[in-house]
Amino acid sequence: MSFLLDYFIHSIAFKTCVCIFFMLNILHVQSFEPQYSLETRYIDVPLDHFSAVAKPKYFKLRYLINAKYHVKGGPIFLYTGNEGDISIYGQNTGFMFDIAPVFNALVVFIEHRYYGQSLPFGNTSFSSPENLRYLTTTQALADFAYVVNELKKNFFENVISYDTYPFVAFGGSYGGMLAAWLRMKYPYLVLGAVSSSAPIFGFPGMASCELFYEKVTQVFEKYGREQCVKTIKLGWDVIVNLSKTKLGMDFISSSWKLCNRLKTNEDVEKLLNWLSNIYENLAMLNYHYPTDFFLPLPAYPVKVFCDKLTTSYFNDTKGLIEHFSNAIEIYTNYTGKKVCNNLNSTVEDYSERAWDYQSCTELVFPKCSTDADMFITKPWNYENYAAQCYKKFGVKALDPGWALMAYGGKNLKYYSNIIFSNGMMDPWSCFGVFTNRSATVWAFNITDAPHHVDLRHSDPADNNYILDARKFHIQAIKQWLNMV
């Protein structure tokens, strides 16, 4: 596979989620019915929280509120928004609503700057490095801190600005990193943080690059038939070989219903990358019941995919390609309404652009695939990655060691009141925290669980491991709030 240019942007799974959501929500807008009622509010926050300027610029940050279970004086449960429209997270973090009545809590979701409606420069937010430079985790955390201060004044009486008020942070995935960091950097603002599936130990210098794809492979090995991983591995060679001729490219294009026919090597690379992303996302979203988080999927989508791929025999390469085509539709076209597949994962929607930028500057997760996993061989090289990013955004990534300096790497022993939970069958868990780091910085490893499922609503199909995790969270929050 050496002809492949090493230009994959490796920060794919998160990104693809967001991107695919935007590709599909047009199709599935009908099926997306909000379960939770959330009132939309806005707050003017400083564009730059740290520097003094002649004319400080403020912009409208969106946040969502549900006060149904709130009793005056009760705690505020604060979701620290991810790389996407905050309303998606508002509808997919049912745990906060499930437990709000126990605590008389107000539920708040804060949108992350540069996502959803919280665009500092409106439509031009992504048009120049100068406009993008305020898209940093440091500024985003300061936004959350700023909102906490405002909520204090709105929901508590006679506020003394430096007293502790009962705020608890929640977040999943990147939002989980932010929840933990908020507690770490602003412990006087939130009493504790439930950080689910946060790949906080995944920065350069902290984790080997093979871990991620190995974990995806494990998920397919566990939930798919034995033959599935073998077939997927075989698939890469078949696709690459077939794509060497125009005839082969045409065959794949038509079999896989590609919106644009494969024509160049670059198109083929796009296809391979797109397929990788599908595998990653299937593993990440391998929930045990049907979901509509980013896109509609059946229960255990990895199993369903593998069943489709391997239940009947195929005689030749073209037969294999057809099998793939059927299997992929589980992911790309579960509702059966899609006309064609667009390989272009760089569609120009804002959220994807923002996450790409973050992946290119601060949030670099090293990923490489080797013979030990089911992916096409993909080396990891920081310099190449940074060069690609520079080409894309015209900025240089921060020092590879930046995240370690800014957030302490694995050295969390001086912090308190954080739960790092991880679904052990989530690919992102490979970058997670598995062991307790201090007397009150705990790890909770959830057997047989995908990406931040503990933060989702209670479901009859939840296994005991998930139930235990939620009990653990509730107990910890009670402790933080001095309720035990």
Added chain:
Amino acid sequence: MSFLLDYFIHSIAFKTCVCIFFMLNILHVQSFEPQYSLETRYIDVPLDHFSAVAKPKYFKLRYLINAKYHVKGGPIFLYTGNEGDISIYGQNTGFMFDIAPVFNALVVFIEHRYYGQSLPFGNTSFSSPENLRYLTTTQALADFAYVVNELKKNFFENVISYDTYPFVAFGGSYGGMLAAWLRMKYPYLVLGAVSSSAPIFGFPGMASCELFYEKVTQVFEKYGREQCVKTIKLGWDVIVNLSKTKLGMDFISSSWKLCNRLKTNEDVEKLLNWLSNIYENLAMLNYHYPTDFFLPLPAYPVKVFCDKLTTSYFNDTKGLIEHFSNAIEIYTNYTGKKVCNNLNSTVEDYSERAWDYQSCTELVFPKCSTDADMFITKPWNYENYAAQCYKKFGVKALDPGWALMAYGGKNLKYYSNIIFSNGMMDPWSCFGVFTNRSATVWAFNITDAPHHVDLRHSDPADNNYILDARKFHIQAIKQWLNMV
């Protein structure tokens, strides 16, 4: 005194120190003989630690090293530089050298960006808001973190970037704030912080504005004769009344050896401000032995000043003015070499400009004087203050509540391993931490002591309170380093 414009820049004591140092070090350069040998080094640090840009700019940050007592593997004692040339602090923080042999410690002083030789834009560092915008505590702390990371690699073997290494932060005054904040924001980088005389509780919303001048008055009441404070109080009226005529202004100008004769109301305001600053600094630097910290002073300069002011009688206002003239010389001209006094506290030297900027943006300490103190009545008004700052630098101060949001105000209960020591006869102690804030965030109040005297070299005249403070520090550091 209502004719006085309310335009004093209240952040005076620190600023004046620096400024007066620069005014006087030309005169006293001969008498300033370095006691401690410090090797000068430089490190390229990012101008902006947080944003990605097209061409990241680095600049040379200076740091000073003394390895005399260092044994390989021993701890690194790190002074987090203040608002001035770092060599001044290198020569006036003898405690670190005194205890280095006990710990086999390397002693390091890091210069604060925009001071001394660490100017990001050289001579143009202060010429525009754009060049000044990187002068923030957030960036300065990131500089220190950056240097810690570099020192790790230089002084320890087989460094794992996220492991803990034995760094201990020290700082006095603003440097003490930074030492504490470094431990608070980057606890994985420094095991603990000795923060002496740090006015960390002095931000708007945290402390009443009367405290500072009341504390200065207390120092004069304690160390000067009873008559001293009364005479100082009387002085304001006499000066103001006398300055209403040209004759009066001429008399003061010549009696007080002013370089430029008083001509306008503005000049008179400058004079009053200048006199205020002298009182503040006399109280702050009221050490029990002669010092050359910023400027040469006798032991107990407040006492010497008050003695001169009140030992003989005066018959009229002019006699009083002459008495003042003699007393002030203790401060302005202790070595007797000065020709005239320059009231212009805004001399264009870089350090003063940098501190003024910081006082105008993040480090706002509310100060007002009332009838309860010995100062001329001076109201405190944030808006007026901010307006004056805008006029001076063309930038708006950050939100008055910024420091509370950024550093937690008085809510330090989730932090660890910090000693906040305060000389109880230091004016700045009014903004200090007097009580323990967590199991290992301790206050140590030093009776009868001025500004961060515990960080100075051991002296035969040190009282037991000071000795106890140093013992406390040593014991705590041993604990942080797991030596007990």
